[in-house]
Amino acid sequence: MKSAVILLPGLNRDRDMIAALTKIGGKPPVTVWQTDTEIPDVDLIVIPGGFSYGDYLRCGAIAARMPVMRAVAEKAAKGVAVMGVCNGFQIVVEAGLLPGALMRNASLKFVCREVKLEVANADTRFTSRYEKGQVIRSPVAHHDGNYFADAETLARLEGEGRIVFRYAEGTNPNGSLNDIAGIVNDKGNVLGMMPHPENLIEDAHGGLDGRAIFEAALGRAA
């Protein structure tokens, strides 16, 4: 399976993401710059974390309007898997590929710590190698991860099983409604999540809990 990583100025987790995709997928992803209008034929597109455009205006707002994001939207419409992590989640939400908004953490503080995630839906192309209800560890590092959506949207997300990860065991670090840590779109091929699974994929990280997302998305054996 082939993958691509989108690069924008101000992202800083691209290197970790490329390392994770290379180690788990067996070959390095192609990288695609923000002004590129075409994305090569790949099975998975990842928008990594960081601080694109210095978080100016709103986190992810300016990145979401760059030419490459139109190409991402076209690929997503064709069913290609798209995964936005942290700033990448903010970008795909700002680009309209996922509903809602990510607001300033309720504590107003940047949080950098480990949280617990409950796999709320294991029937997606990103979570099929977990069990529903399984609790995994994951690092988070963000200032604006407080998921908000209006009541109608929230009810739809809940009803359609589109909340994929929830902060578990009282570890919600940001005040997200319904403890939302990650959601998918209606077709299930676009995932956005605030935690960083790419930072828990090898023994040197102190755990392997994040691997299964990449193994599932890349269609590889565990």
Next chain:
Amino acid sequence: MIKARVTVTLKNGVLDPQGKAIEGALGALGFDGVGHVRQGKVFDIELDGADRAKAESELKAMCDKLLANTVIENYTVSIT
């Protein structure tokens, strides 16, 4: 040239932790009787031309496409 001011504010019902923190700080400074504080953004924008109606529709398009996130924010446009 047309000068415009765009004001972006959070919608009612959207939690504003920054506004809450400011509200608390105003109280701590001894300002009594401060009710809710909501934080927003102001953009002063200059536009070429003199067609105010066109400017207004362009500014609204700018708000919808970039300046405001209409999931959580409202905007007003005023041309000075």
